[in-house]
């Protein structure tokens with residue numbers, strides 16, 4: 001799969017919930033996983049490869065494979081993670097976002113449709129928040145917690161309008 005880079009419009013579109021679970025979905029997730037690993041990424045949201053489903057792949061804390069479908073963050077720490085995050089759609093750009101929490105409890109479904117609730121910590125918590133934002137069409141490059149001058153610079157560099 002081809003990874004879309006900013007300012008591709010698909011990266012700003014809110015993805016639709018997944019309602020059909022079956023072999024076709026697994027094929028897409030496997031292909032996303034391969035693409036993410038090849039790109040040395042930790043997470044990849046479906047709209048980063050031109051799809052429109054609320055799902056992402058993530059390399060877990062024990063290097064396990066996570067297929068996260070229809071995610072929602074149900075609770076989170078008050079404390080910020082204060083960790084740098086990168087993005088396969090903005091190669092070479094690493095940012096620390098104040099709003100990222102140091103842990104989050106995530107409700108999601110796996111590729112069979114089974115529901116799970118799991119706490120992710122540290123960089124994995126940041127990854128979950130980053131990918132969930134992708135599915136809402138939100139970019140870390142446009143985070144309101146960044147200084148206006150930084151956002152202006154990022155908008156110019158990655159070719160989108162400053163919000």
Ligand SMILES: [Zn+2]
Pocket residue numbers: 086087088089130134
């Ligand atoms: Zn990203």
